[in-house]
Amino acid sequence: MRQALARVSLLATVVIVAAAAHAKTYPEPSIYPIKWQLDFKHSAAKRIAVGGAAYWYITYTVTNNTGQEQIWRPEFEMMTADGKMIKSDHEIPLEVFDRIKASEGSRFLLPASIIAGSLRQGEDQAKDGVAIWKEPSARMGSFEVFVGGLSGEFVILKDDDGKEVKTADGQTVILRKTLALDYAVYGGEQHPEQHEVHDLGEKWVMR
Numbered sequence: 001m002r003q004a005l006a007r008v009s010l011l012a013t014v015v016i017v018a019a020a021a022h023a024k025t026y027p028e029p030s031i032y033p034i035k036w037q038l039d040f041k042h043s044a045a046k047r048i049a050v051g052g053a054a055y056w057y058i059t060y061t062v063t064n065n066t067g068q069e070q071i072w073r074p075e076f077e078m079m080t081a082d083g084k085m086i087k088s089d090h091e092i093p094l095e096v097f098d099r100i101k102a103s104e105g106s107r108f109l110l111p112a113s114i115i116a117g118s119l120r121q122g123e124d125q126a127k128d129g130v131a132i133w134k135e136p137s138a139r140m141g142s143f144e145v146f147v148g149g150l151s152g153e154f155v156i157l158k159d160d161d162g163k164e165v166k167t168a169d170g171q172t173v174i175l176r177k178t179l180a181l182d183y184a185v186y187g188g189e190q191h192p193e194q195h196e197v198h199d200l201g202e203k204w205v206m207r
Helices: 002-022 094-104
Strands: 039-042 046-050 053-063 070-072 075-079 085-087 117-119 127-134 141-148 154-156 174-185 197-206
Touching (some): 046 094, 053 094, 094 127
Antiparallel strands (some): 039 053, 046 053, 053 127, 070 117, 075 085, 141 174, 174 197
16 A cells, blocks of 8 residues: 555656646746836835825836837736735725825826826926825735836747647737836734835836
């Protein structure tokens, strides 16, 4: 019996190792830009309370130095500690934007509903915007913000055999170069406004 179990265990190990060796490396963005890429500067994630509710936001400046006019389509998503994905600027009261604009002292700050569109060349054509989320939890823990629309780099996802990966409805899976911002807030649900936000850095990913 022990010999039989040992053979089964060895076989399982061989299968796992073979599968790992055969697995295709997940696509990573190029070290240097190979397509157009917008310049993006941003604040740390911040918390603000407005009208009895709490919100998180990131202010940013996006500049086009690509050599030609581009279309800025801001795509901001927050991934919470439990893996939930939340798109920015969904059902956010205008009062929240007004409070953020006043707090930041930025008279050129634009809401998501206005900032999207043509982005002309040069520093003097840069746009200042903000991405806003309703607070998903008083205990944020670690969370990540993904910023899409900054680069023209993309790849078509393929399986180990080189075939295009399809969605359930037959659509080709396309991964785009995306900026990932990592944050952590340590503390419980009591007095979340006093918790320090830790910036854990940023990196480019394909998603």
